[in-house]
Amino acid sequence: xxxxxxxxxxxxxxxxxxxxxxxxxxxxxxxxxxxxxxxxxxxxxxxxxxxxxxxxxxxxxxxxxxxxxxxxxxxxxxxxxxxxxxxxxxxxxxxxxxxxxxxxxxxxxxxxxxxxxxxxxxxxxxxxxxxxxxxxxxxxxxxxxxxxxxxxxxxxxxxxxxxxxxxxxxxxxxxxxxxxxxxxxxxxxxxxxxxxxxxxxxxxxxxxxxxxxxxxxxxxxxxxxxxxxxxxxxxxxxxxxxxxxxxxxxxxxxxxxxxxxxxxxxxxxxxxxxxxxxxxxxxxxxxxxxxxxxxxxxxxxxxxxxxxxxxxxxxxxxxxxxxxxxxxxxxxxxxxxxxxxxxxxxxxxx
Amino acid sequence: xxxxxxxxxxxxxxxxxxxxxxxxxxxxxxxxxxxxxxxxxxxxxxxxxxxxxxxxxxxxxxxxxxxxxxxxxxxxxxxxxxxxxxxxxxxxxxxxxxxxxxxxxxxxxxxxxxxxxxxxxxxxxxxxxxxxxxxxxxxxxxxxxxxxxxxxxxxxxxxxxxxxxxxxxxxxxxxxxxxxxxxxxxxxxxxxxxxxxxxxxxxxxxxxxxxxxxxxxxxxxxxxxxxxxxxxxxxxxxxxxxxxxxxxxxxxxxxxxxxxxxxxxxxxxxxxxxxxxxxxxxxxxxxxxxxxxxxxxxxxxxxxxxxxxxxxxxxxxxxxxxxxxxxxxxxxxxxxxxxxxxxxxxxxxx
Numbered sequence: 001x002x003x004x005x006x007x008x009x010x011x012x013x014x015x016x017x018x019x020x021x022x023x024x025x026x027x028x029x030x031x032x033x034x035x036x037x038x039x040x041x042x043x044x045x046x047x048x049x050x051x052x053x054x055x056x057x058x059x060x061x062x063x064x065x066x067x068x069x070x071x072x073x074x075x076x077x078x079x080x081x082x083x084x085x086x087x088x089x090x091x092x093x094x095x096x097x098x099x100x101x102x103x104x105x106x107x108x109x110x111x112x113x114x115x116x117x118x119x120x121x122x123x124x125x126x127x128x129x130x131x132x133x134x135x136x137x138x139x140x141x142x143x144x145x146x147x148x149x150x151x152x153x154x155x156x157x158x159x160x161x162x163x164x165x166x167x168x169x170x171x172x173x174x175x176x177x178x179x180x181x182x183x184x185x186x187x188x189x190x191x192x193x194x195x196x197x198x199x200x201x202x203x204x205x206x207x208x209x210x211x212x213x214x215x216x217x218x219x220x221x222x223x224x225x226x227x228x229x230x231x232x233x234x235x236x237x238x239x240x241x242x243x244x245x246x247x248x249x250x251x252x253x254x255x256x257x258x259x260x261x262x263x264x265x266x267x268x269x270x271x272x273x274x275x276x277x278x279x280x281x282x283x284x285x286x287x288x289x290x291x292x293x294x295x296x297x298x299x300x301x302x303x304x305x306x307x308x309x310x311x312x313x314x315x316x317x318x319x320x321x322x323x324x325x326x327x328x329x330x331x332x333x334x335x336x337x338x339x340x341x342x343x344x345x346x347x348x349x350x
Numbered sequence: 351x352x353x354x355x356x357x358x359x360x361x362x363x364x365x366x367x368x369x370x371x372x373x374x375x376x377x378x379x380x381x382x383x384x385x386x387x388x389x390x391x392x393x394x395x396x397x398x399x400x401x402x403x404x405x406x407x408x409x410x411x412x413x414x415x416x417x418x419x420x421x422x423x424x425x426x427x428x429x430x431x432x433x434x435x436x437x438x439x440x441x442x443x444x445x446x447x448x449x450x451x452x453x454x455x456x457x458x459x460x461x462x463x464x465x466x467x468x469x470x471x472x473x474x475x476x477x478x479x480x481x482x483x484x485x486x487x488x489x490x491x492x493x494x495x496x497x498x499x500x501x502x503x504x505x506x507x508x509x510x511x512x513x514x515x516x517x518x519x520x521x522x523x524x525x526x527x528x529x530x531x532x533x534x535x536x537x538x539x540x541x542x543x544x545x546x547x548x549x550x551x552x553x554x555x556x557x558x559x560x561x562x563x564x565x566x567x568x569x570x571x572x573x574x575x576x577x578x579x580x581x582x583x584x585x586x587x588x589x590x591x592x593x594x595x596x597x598x599x600x601x602x603x604x605x606x607x608x609x610x611x612x613x614x615x616x617x618x619x620x621x622x623x624x625x626x627x628x629x630x631x632x633x634x635x636x637x638x639x640x641x642x643x644x645x646x647x648x649x650x651x652x653x654x655x656x657x658x659x660x661x662x663x664x665x666x667x668x669x670x671x672x673x674x675x676x677x678x679x680x681x682x683x684x685x686x687x688x689x690x691x692x693x694x695x696x697x698x699x700x
Contacts, residue, residue, distance in 0.1 A: 072625060072626070074455055074456030074457075074622065074625035075425075075426070075454075075455040075456055076425070076426035076451075076455035076456050076457045076458075077452075077455065077456020077457040077621065077622065077625040077626065078456070079625070079626050079627070101426075102427075104425075105424055105425040105426035105427065105455055106424030106425055106426050106427020106428070106459065107424075107426045107427040107457055107458070107459040107619075108426075108457070109456065109457040109621060111626050134587075134588070134592065146646075146649065147643050147646060147655055148655070148656075149648055149649055149652040149654070149655040149656060150643070150646035150647065150648060150649055150652075150655045151646070151647050151648060151649040151650070152646050152647055154642065154643055154646060162584045162588075164584075164587050172583065172587070174580040174581070174583070174584055176577045176580060202649060205650075206647065206648070206649040206650050207649070207650045208650075223574045223575075223577050223578075224573045224574025224575075224577065224578055225573075225574075226526075226658075227526045227573050227574065227578070228573075228574055228577070230524040230526060230658040231524070233522065233524070233639075233643070233657075233658060234512045234514075234524055236639070237484075237514050237522070237636065237639070238484070238512075238621070241627065241632060241635040241636060241639065242484065242621065242623065242626045242627055242632060243626055243627065244626065244627040244631070247635070247639060249642070269457075271427065271459060271588070271592065272424065272427065273592065275422060275424035275427040275429070276422070276427065276429050276461050276592045276593055276594065277429070277591065277592055277593065277594040281594070282591060282592060285591040285597070286587065286591060289583075289586070289587070289591065289597060292504065292599070293497050293500070293504055293583070296496075296497060296500035296501070296502050296504060297500065297501050297502055297556065298499055298500060298501060298556070299496065299499055299500055299501040299552060299556040299557070300501070300555075300556050300557045300558075302499040302500075304499070305497055305498070305499040305500045306498075306499060307583075308576075308580040308583060
């Protein structure tokens, strides 16, 4: 796994998207979000996605320079139309607006319709945390997951992220798909010809399968059975139906029909701690909770207890020191992007 | 399982709590919430709890006539102190306030500190749905669940409920503990001398156990591994730390130290559909989603696909027609309550 300078990756992705038609402001924001994911070791949502974003940009399904326009403004709740712009840009702006409203009213909720794939949700909840808010981000996605008890797809992988500011401790950042695993992990197993656990997916016959090829023709399973499936539904309703965006089956998959906007929806919620117990009190209490949980005796088979987002925070710190390690798939995507726009791909650090 | 008239159960519980010192208004609200749970077949949160509520009321840890006083009011977000009153009453009033603020600002979030066990969360989200809002209810609870990777308890069973208004279809109501199962199910297995699945709990040695007695001395497991554990943490932070309530390890268990207030926290959030896509649009889209999901072909081992809360809705309809079936444990609790306050316990329908 070669290592890369974070700034070089950001510059490259931004320049490439700019050559593809993106405004500088949005190109740099998308580049920052993708590199943030790689820094945290979440490579599935890192620069590897720049290739498909570029294709959608060039095909017009991601519209350059789209504004996040306000459709309805009730004060603490706002609904926006992303105008088929970059999902990352719409989600970041919506999040900033949610924080602004939370600072004024104690809580802010911003719904987004007509958006596209917005990448790693932790990017947005970390943004809220940096401003001293508690952040909740939901996004829906195209149908890939079978509702509990069904054999066919309906829900997206519909992720949920919650960011909580710490004091001396790093923030707690939960960021999880409501599917048992991401689609990419099944695809990776298929490429490597390896079996998958029976808890990941159903085949086209509606039975749990260990064959990743069968799984790709079938449906992913929600995590945690009926409960995870219920949460996937809730995300589809809150981020999709309520905001006026598409629901799972109406959303265009990221890698198909590249000239067609996806119609993804997001819901960003910010809670302003000073409207509750106070930010400094919250920071102190979160620090204590984090330290107490981390110090619990580990269960059999574990070395220690990790807080949500703690491992990603460590990887981020290491990558900022040592450079960002990129898996082969990401390197290949960067090379593809470089060829498409006539740039030189970033080179690994010596 | 004997059947009872719902109104007779409500009258009995209200009268008993009134004799225990509760004001009529709160006694009737608690009675309605408990019977609502039994109507829905959620007997673990039904009239069976009237016995411990009465004991706590008589011991002073549930304070009769407590107001829900506003500690801080930021407009859309409000923090309240329940004054150690009935959790059910505090949660219901907080929910009503959240809906009121949502109608004004688009979203409302009401945190509650110094509260007690509030029973089945679906009671409150159904309340929001009846007023045309989307409702989210969170409550924390005393430490019973081991964080993912730990061998000892820290989080409560920290439930989450989300209520979504339908149109012609009944509302979708998710209501789930973030533990794999409720503590009561382990206790029931211990009483019957039956083994439990290895996914439910750890023994005191930190290993998954099938022995319910070992489990009771150990810790429950979160549902869905690290993800469910992360959600349990989020509920503890949002309902507990942020509101200024206790966190898991600080909360007094419902059935221990009966003279000590529990210090539970709740967070009630309401989203006002007319601030988003509009209530009638939402109702129509939810109906369509419900019908599409219900009509999906079932997976192996399933007869059909059920929506969250749909089975409870059916049981409710049946119980309203036929009377409420009560399990033996509930009947015994009613008899205990009757003896304690000098009332006749309700009689089963002939």
